[in-house]
Amino acid sequence: MRAYDIIQKKRDGKELTKEEIDFFVGGYMRDEIKDYQAAAFCMAVYFRGMTPEETASFTFAIRDSGERADFSQISGIRADKHSTGGVGDKTSLVVAPIVASCGVKVAKISGRGLGHTGGTIDKLESIGGFRTDLDEKTFIDVVNDCGMAIIGQNAVFAPADKKFYALRDVTATVDSIPLIASSIMGKKLASDDDCIVLDVKTGSGAFMKTQEKSEELARVMTDIGKRAGKKICALVTDMDEPLGYAVGNALEVKEAVETLQGKGERRFTALCIALATKMLFLAGKGSEKECERLVFSKIIDGSALKTLARFVRAQGGDEEVVFTPEKIAFSPEKADVLAEKDGFIVQTSAEEYGKAALLLGAGRNTMEDKIDFGAGILIKKKVGDRVKKGDVIATLYSSKNDFETAQEIISSATKIGDERPKERPIVLKTIE
């Protein structure tokens, strides 16, 4: 077998066998196949696509390029959710404690934020003392004890993805559905879950800007999961507007706590309930209606909040933030963005809000950048809200006293019109 023949076959639109894909990924990992050949391969996939069989083989080759987690010491069913990345997406901090309180284990391996999207690990590290680098035994003990634990992605899992992703990033081959699906699922399947609910974002703040493309990505990813023997489904959800009110790490932790106190923003709460319900349903906790009732009951009786506190303490964090979220400190400098006229907020851009948060210090441009955990945006007016000229539409927080560009970005990304827009549901489609 030769790399040249495999690239040529894909270039000509023919279907690769599992053996050819394994040969290519293995050879690339051993540096026998060079970056320029892997780049040509990715470009051929970009233009020719992959069949479901090829996509699954490529995903499994990525998954098998490193170690695989073994969670057999965790008692009970394990369910996880995975978001394709968004702005203000603190969903895991709400959904995991709810699901864990219902007796389904959540053993979560999460990523950091890059560019305009945030990562769960950064949000958790904004809690004083919180550790995301637990060894495997401690991780499993915390899951067994609290029902949930969350650690950072480790280089030992799916290393082929890191290599391919870095290459795709500089060769204009990131936005290919089979490559995105295999990258995300290759990492996800290296973990050891029974059930997976995918939250595939669509809109300005998402990888996929159109609902049609997002649905296709969701279908490809669920197909891979099924082939790997997982119980899996996907929700295609709106990411045109940032999720909830908060964008930025400490701000989002506070909002997650408030959501578990039953005081969350309506659409964000609806998304958390939908995701938690699906996780419980896949885990066999009853009909969808019964699972939804269970989810509500764990918010209302405070047990999901207690689970969050217990998990924060078990991972070394200050649990006080869960009981007195008003004590969470934000960056000292702040500035408001004001409405320029009377009317209704008809549109905001999650992507632009994400870029503004990045400028304020809440995110990173490269993996080496340091984050200002207290920086970010607190949105005061959401799509559909009425505003008067001069009303505060958002408050910006940062340690640098330099707000001008972020203010301009938010101002021009927030459109004010004369009529209240029709409400868009947060869950746009379910792919079973």
Ligand code: URA
């Ligand atoms: N997230 C990933 O992990 N990989 C992609 O290719 C795109 C988004």
